[in-house]
Amino acid sequence: MKIISCGCSFMSIDPNCYGTHFSEIIASKLNSNYACYAKFGSTNFAVRLQIEEAIKQKPDLILIGFTGESRLDISNGQYVIANGVRNIEYKVPRIPSHIPEFYNHADITTRSMPMSEMSADDVGFRYYLTEIHDIEMKRHHDYFLTSAALDKLIKLGIPFVFTRGGLNGLDWTEWNQYEVDYETACPWNFVEPAGSTEPGSTIYHTTYKRQELLSTMWLDKIKELYNFV
């Protein structure tokens, strides 16, 4: 059995404490092969590319966490459609990042990152932010990208469980049966300790104890949906 997780930092595994993220705990409990495609700072476009790559691997289950809309994909090379998620840089300065097996530095064309980490000295970005970016319109773009991914998985009959994560404020009822409870099982609601540089912090922003609780709730949803568990 093969499980793949997709998302931003909240779905990422931490190289400093392998085995502690809820997706790893679930894979262990289900005695499954596991691959993490999640990336610190991902946009929803990058998460969508992760899902497309996951689909090609014919997984038995995909765990998905969408992210906030305040993120951008910035080219630093010419994007190549055929390369999909291999366009995306997974190495983040000062952040210990898990690198998925498909990563090849020669293919990287695009940085996918939170706007808060972009340089205010970048004139193009500053103009974009003040004159072209509209947060609600970006949210709508991201909603099209993410909800279409869920429809594709349903059409292909690929099992998945997801959380809207940082992409809230939209109507997810159409996919309600596949979503873990937002209040209790969305990791975005349990950031502790606050700040990624504090002692005890993890790349996935929550405590080990919380990850254990999340694994139980996500596993309950998996059991509710799929009889292979």
Place this chain on the structure above:
Amino acid sequence: MKLISCGCSFFTLDKRYPKTHFSELIAQRGNYELENYGKLGASNFTIALQVEHAIKQNPDILLIGFTSVDRIEIPVDQYRIPDGILNIKYNTNNVFPPYYDERLTTTVSNSFPNLEQTDAVKLYISDLYDPELKRQHDFFIAAGILRKLDKLNIPYVFTRGGLTGPDWSEWAHNEVDYETACPWHWTDGAPVYHTSIIKQQELAELWLSKIKELNL
């Protein structure tokens, strides 16, 4: 029976040439009530918003044409998600869709050459825009809207239009022949839809054949 068409200029009516666009000819031939949502310079995001609005109208058939990747949306006021297509300005059209109210609009959707060439637009194109990344983004949106129509069992016929390159084979059944029936290949006319009146009659025949083939 209600026919709704969605797209960019190639799907836009021109009041100077009434009843000449292929969507109008199809409506006339099939005795459909036509609602045309085409907009000059529409981006693929805007076309997705048109289709979302069309879905709410319970159409009997949808005609869709996607567009090229060199188009973006520029806010002029705060975008409102629940308003969908009502956010988009149609002020360069000379025919307007039934839902259009200029007072509700928040957003310009147009091609790069037709946008006001502000420093922001110029810097966006030179520093942040990657046409292939945008093509992937637009394809995700366009493919998503077709899957939604499939899921809802809403009949439609479409052309990839200007959104060439990606793999459309999943929807080959619903697409008119790209070489002969995509209006982007026949830019030879003065109307806002870019093709001659004669070509529109030929396109109407080709699109009608597809509609009949699908038993719509």
